[in-house]
Amino acid sequence: MLVHAQPSGTKPPLYFIHGITGIMPLGRFLAQSLGPDQPLYAINATGIDGRTIVENDEPTAKEMAHTYVEEILETHPSGPIFVGGMCAGGLVALEVARELHARGQTIGPVILADPPGMPQGLVPHNQTVNAQDPLVRSQLYQRVRGLLIDHSSDSYNDVPFSVGDEQQVHLATLAGIKALVASCRHIPEPFTGSAAAILSSQRAARFLHPEMPWSKLLAGEKMVHVLPYDHTELFRSGRHDFSRLLKSILDGGMDDGTTSEKPPQ
Secondary structure, three states: OEEEEEEEOOOOEEEEEOOOOOOOOOHHHHHHHHOOOOOEEEEEEOOOOOOOOOOOOOOOOOHHHHHHHHHHHHOOOOOOOEEEEEEOOHHHHHHHHHHHOOOOOOOEEEEEOOOOOOOOOHHHHHOOOOOHHHHHHHHHHHHHHHHHHHHHHHOOOOOOOOOOOOOHHHHHHHHHHHHHHHHHOOOOOOOOEEEEEEEEEEHHHHOOOOOOHHHEEOOOOEEEEEEEEOOHOOOOOOOHHHHHHHHHHHHHHHOOOOOOOOOOO
């Protein structure tokens, strides 16, 4: 579900993909922070507006990425773009960039906004847990609903559903569960294109550790920036520092060979 946060501007547009519960709440804030010349599109999970029922019970992360690629190409069929992802959405962003590159699109460094130190799909338990089990389903429902409502409590956040409409909140929660399950089951493959990570100090150590998965998953050129916040506060009290760093990446990221995925050696 693509939201036109800032559709005008002459710079290569940024398409920013939602986090693990299916919502990218900072569209309006980032549009204001990045300035009127930076086109920005927020990508929420399909159905997160609470107005439609998502037919696919358990979409995969690659299927979600394919849907987002189609939405991106509808608004920007040619020319260079940036793709970013919040938290676990960074892994979906890598899949989006991979498919766009295969279709001939020019991509700047994929922007990873504080991804988990251990991608959830690499945790064995996440591959075997039954998301349709009533107890598991209830726990997922309460977790996702609570996080979505929590996002709506901050005035600078955007939520695409009406918090006062119980049916919309319910359907948005179901869509958020699908996004969460897809993220937790996704087993990422090495990405040989360029990436730029903005990390909280809370997650930086695991991300940068040479024996953790990211050292192998990001096989191409990468830039890493660390900000002194925990994961939650990075997008709250630290959001101004985050947006300034994001702007510097966008302003300098379309040169020095960072535009495409390179074949494995």
